[in-house]
Amino acid sequence: MRITRSNAMILLFSITAILSVIAVFPAISEAQSEPKTFVTHSGAVVKTTGEVLDPLYTSATVEFDPMEYLRDFNYGRVLQLSDGTTVREFTIIANDDEIMEVSPGIFFNVWTFNGTVPGPTIRATEGDIVRIKFINNGEKEHTMHFHGIHPAGMDGVFEPVGGNGGQFVYEFEAGPVGVHPYHCHVMPLEEHIVRGLYGVFIVDPKEERPPADEMVMVLNGLDMDFDGENNFYAANTIPFYYQHHPIQINTDELVRVYVVNMVEFDPINNLHLHGNLYKYYPTGTDLVPSFYTDMITLSQTERGIMEFEYDYPGKYLFHAHKVEFSEKGWVGIFLVNDKPTNDEQEIEYGT
Numbered sequence: 490m491r492i493t494r495s496n497a498m499i500l501l502f503s504i505t506a507i508l509s510v511i512a513v514f515p516a517i518s519e520a521q522s523e524p525k526t527f528v529t530h531s532g533a534v535v536k537t538t539g540e541v542l543d544p545l546y547t548s549a550t551v552e553f554d555p556m557e558y559l560r561d562f563n564y565g566r567v568l569q570l571s572d573g574t575t576v577r578e579f580t581i582i583a584n585d586d587e588i589m590e591v592s593p594g595i596f597f598n599v600w601t602f603n604g605t606v607p608g609p610t611i612r613a614t615e616g617d618i619v620r621i622k623f624i625n626n627g628e629k630e631h632t633m634h635f636h637g638i639h640p641a642g643m644d645g646v647f648e649p650v651g652g653n654g655g656q657f658v659y660e661f662e663a664g665p666v667g668v669h670p671y672h673c674h675v676m677p678l679e680e681h682i683v684r685g686l687y688g689v690f691i692v693d694p695k696e697e698r699p700p701a702d703e704m705v706m707v708l709n710g711l712d713m714d715f716d717g718e719n720n721f722y723a724a725n726t727i728p729f730y731y732q733h734h735p736i737q738i739n740t741d742e743l744v745r746v747y748v749v750n751m752v753e754f755d756p757i758n759n760l761h762l763h764g765n766l767y768k769y770y771p772t773g774t775d776l777v778p779s780f781y782t783d784m785i786t787l788s789q790t791e792r793g794i795m796e797f798e799y800d801y802p803g804k805y806l807f808h809a810h811k812v813e814f815s816e817k818g819w820v821g822i823f824l825v826n827d828k829p830t831n832d833e834q835e836i837e838y839g840t
């Protein structure tokens with residue numbers, strides 16, 4: 490072969506390329522020879538040197554009791570300012586590497602506020618100062634975005650909080666009266682919400698609502714295979730939970746349910762109550778009910794307060810009347826007991 494200028498250039502490039510491959514190859518080969526351990530959605534532990542789509546890295550599962558969550562209200566650490574204003578301090582820690590057994594044998598990589606989905610129910614009275622020390626112990630950026638009235642800098646949108654210990658203090662006056670969601674507002678938003686970074690914020694009126702057996706229901710969905718469709722639906726995360734563990738209430742006692750729809754992908758959700766009708770306060774902002782109904786329809790983050798009493802004891806279903814949702818987990822039972830005559834047997838109110 491005659492050595493021309495162009496042949497020489499090609500030869501030089503080829504030698505350089507071969508030398509580069511030789512130099513880099515040991516590193517690649519070393520990396521690939523170290524298998525990593527992953528947990529899959531079926532709970533199996535696998536070792537592989539290949540890429541794993543949506544791996545679950547830890548084997549510590551989230552403990553979540555929907556019955557405990559139902560009536561668990563967090564009022565924070567209370568401080569009193571000299572002018573009499575109440576300050577309520579909360580610490581909320583975000584994580585994004587936890588696993589939750591959402592149904593027997595079905596594991597899901599949840600992202601959590603304080604270790605659960607939904608996060609804790611935060612409760613204050615209108616006019617209180619809410620101060621939230623937010624710590625992001627996840628890998629990704631997260632925020633806390635509250636629905637309600639507050640300054641722009643407290644909106645949790647344009648101030649992403651970095652992972653691995655990033656911090657931010659949200660502080661605002663609680664208002665307006667009602668029931669509001671809070672959720673992470675980092676892009677891609679759909680993923681940050683569907684993974685579980687949301688919870689409920691209740692603002693009580695200064696003149697308290699009448700005493701009642703109060704509870705929180707977050708309507709949510711789980712997209713297990715990341716195809717943009719939910720595979721399970723639930724009230725408070727665990728499909729069918731309140732069907733297998735009926736919520737006990739009493740006849741002739743006021744029940745107040747703070748309901749928030751956090752289902753993504755499906756444009757609407759709804760809630761039907763059996764054997765009864767309820768007064769409904771959309772967003773809970775008005776103290777006079779807007780409807781007396783057995784069915785409400787809710788879009789994303791739509792919410793409100795339901796109030797009802799049962800005259801007759803027995804088992805009553807509550808569920809999505811969108812039958813697909815109820816058959817995939819969004820169904821529960823109220824077990825209505827005859828109101829005990831002995832005061833000591835009365836169930837404890839959540840307030």
Ligand SMILES: [Cu+2]
Pocket residue numbers: 630631632673674675681686
């Ligand atoms: Cu987030």
